[in-house]
Amino acid sequence: MDPADSAEHFDALRALVGRSRGADGVLLEALRRARARSTGPTAAWAPAVAGALGLPAAAGLGPADYYADLAAPHGRRHVRVCTGAACFAARGGRPPDGVEEALGVRTGAAAADGSVSLQAVRCLGHCYAAPACLDGGTVLTGPDLAGRLAAQAAGGGGRPAAPPAPAAPPVPAADATGDPALLGGVVAGEAAWQVWPRTVSCGTPEQVRAEVSVAGLRGRGGAGFPVAAKWAAAGGSPGTVVVANGDEGDPGSYADRLLMESDPGRVLEGLALACFACGARRGVVLVRSEYPRALAAMREQVRRAYADGHLGRDVHGSGTDLDVGVAEGAGSYVAGEETALIAGLEGGRGCARPRPPYPTRAGLWDAPTVVNNVETLAALPWIVRRGGAAWARRGVPGEPGTKLVCLSERFARPGCYEVELGTRCRGSSRTSAAGRGPARSRPWCRSAGRWAASWPPTTWTCR
Ligand SMILES: Cc1cc2nc3c(=O)[nH]c(=O)nc-3n(C[C@H](O)[C@H](O)[C@H](O)COP(=O)(O)O)c2cc1C
Ligand code: FES
Structure with missing residues (x-):
């Protein structure tokens, strides 16, 4: 290829990237809204959504065909039934009995009149009460899902709906300290936001980083990467972004859901501390769409945190600015991987890319980006309050x-x-x-x- 041609193609690509930046966070939301109104194939609506945002058809079709939530047809009543390992085991290795019959629709399809649709998902985070399904935003669990779905449909108008799904039973650490570090808020009623006001007004980022380094905290997202080392790699520039990874796609895991639903303040306080330690002025919480209650809880917690002065301009009179937003996943296990997650936040397909460059150097919109798991972040208030050495002793x-x-x-x-x-x-x-x-x-x-x-x-x- 002529070098001039290749330069021209490169410039066209940069221009496209530049245009799509304007759609930060908007494109996937627009696609989600369009999907909810249509039972048709993605080609029938995704190009128009992209066009309305000044983007080419491919920018809409790419994510629409990639993410399960967008690709699956949605009826007015949309049911997601779990086929993940815990539900599979709870059913004795059988597929979801009677659910298709109860709804009158095949898995992966919508009824011709658009009244109902059924989608198979891998985990809904209710593995302790499996099998599980999600009827709109309502979780149903237990052996007779078909019966519960029928009861749910018959509910309203004064008639009882299906019984609510039980909450995840949290159990604190039974060690000599008797001091739960992660479940302190859930099992001992320890209020969140005890640490942040003092830290942001009187502490320094170096102090937070030092405590976490002494603690030896390693990431809980799977790789066990040392948290202090990841923060240091981001370099401390004000353009840094910290992302709380609440994608939790592994079947059988529901710890992040428990934290986000039952103690969202602790997760958000942890994110604020991580932002402070990294010099970041922007944080993002990514919550998977299969967790509607966690999504609502985190959104409400962010709203309250702004109202209480924990976030926003000049937080607690400290001169520090911090903004946090909540983004919803669109149904992809792979999009829990950090580079794929970042691609999703930019409105693209949630595909992983080779590293380096690591997100700490070039992440969300090329900014230095630290991705930390929800459970990792939830440990930070305890570590900063009790000291890193106390964590290291356990x-x-x-x-x-x-x-x-x-x-x-x-x-x-x-x-x-x-x-x-x-x-x-x-x-x-x-x-x-x-x-x-x-x-x-x-x-x-x-x-x-x-x-x-x-x-x-x-x-x-x-x-
Ligand atoms: C296929 C795949 C899926 C992943 N899914 C998640 C996830 O759901 N949640 C998560 O925190 N990390 C997930 N990770 C790990 C992230 O890439 C990243 O390492 C992690 O969020 C960093 O947080 P930590 O340093 O606090 O552990 C996944 C990795 C891979 C390869
Ligand atoms: S595997 Fe079905 S809810 Fe987790």
């Missing part, structure tokens, strides 16, 4: 602190458990051991320096 060398562990419906005591890292467990089948019942498993408590005696051992017993 867990085991190289893996300090506590961790949320989610047990699904097939366990004897399903729930979200906060345990010290390094906690040992032994499970036994309820039907094994010649009817002798579950074997006791005793976790090692490092801080107590002994085997725990009263930690709930049957928790780890499989049904």
Whole structure:
């Protein structure tokens, strides 16, 4: 190719990128609204949505065909049924019985009159009460989903709807400290926003970074990357963005959902502390669409945080400005990966790209971007308040602190458990051991320096 031609193509690409910047956060929302009004194929509506924003047809068709929420036809009543591992196991390895019959529509399709549609999803974060489905914004759980869907449809007009899905049972750490670090708000009523006002007005970013470094906190999003090292890599420029990753796509996990729904203030306070530590003036919370309650809770928490002066201009008279927005995912497991997540926030397909460059150098709209998991961020208020050394004393060398562990419906005591890292467990089948019942498993408590005696051992017993 002639070099002049290639330069011309490159410039055209830059121009397109420049135009799409104007649609920051707008394109996916516009596509979502159009999808909700149409049962037709994406080609029937996505190009027009892009056109209305001054973008080429491909800019609309790309994400519309990529994200499950946009590709799946939506009727006026849209039901998402979970086919993830915990629900699969809860049904004894069978597909969702009777759901298609109850709704009169095949999975992945909408009724001809547009009244109802059915979509299969991988996890709804209700694995402890599996199987689960989402009827509009209402979660239904339990063995007879077809019956519950029928009850839900019959509800209203004075008649009872299906019973509400139970909340995730949170269980605090049972170590010698008796001090839950992540579930403090959920199980002990410890209020959020205890740390932020003082830190932003009297502390420094260096102090926050030092405590997190001493804590040895490692990311809870999967890779276990040291948090302090990631923050340092971003370089501390004011253009930095910090993203709270609430995509939680792994079937069987619901810790992030529990935190966002039950203690959204702690997650947001953690994000504010991370922004402060990184010199960032902008934070984004990404919540997957399969978690409508978490999405609503985080949006409400952001609204309140502005009203209470935790966010906005000159936060608590400190001279620090901080803005935070909440974005909704569109149904992609891969879009939980940080580069794919950033592509989604820019309105594109949620596809991962090779690194380097790492997002800390070139992320959201090319700005230095730190992506941290929701559980990682929720640990920050505790660490800043109690000190990094207190976090480092818990867990085991190289893996300090506590961790949320989610047990699904097939366990004897399903729930979200906060345990010290390094906690040992032994499970036994309820039907094994010649009817002798579950074997006791005793976790090692490092801080107590002994085997725990009263930690709930049957928790780890499989049904
Ligand atoms: C396919 C794939 C999916 C991922 N999904 C998530 C997710 O849902 N939530 C999350 O926090 N991290 C997810 N990650 C990891 C992120 O890329 C990133 O490492 C993480 O959000 C960083 O947060 P942390 O440093 O606090 O762990 C995923 C990674 C891959 C490869
Ligand atoms: S809700 Fe079905 S696997 Fe989590």
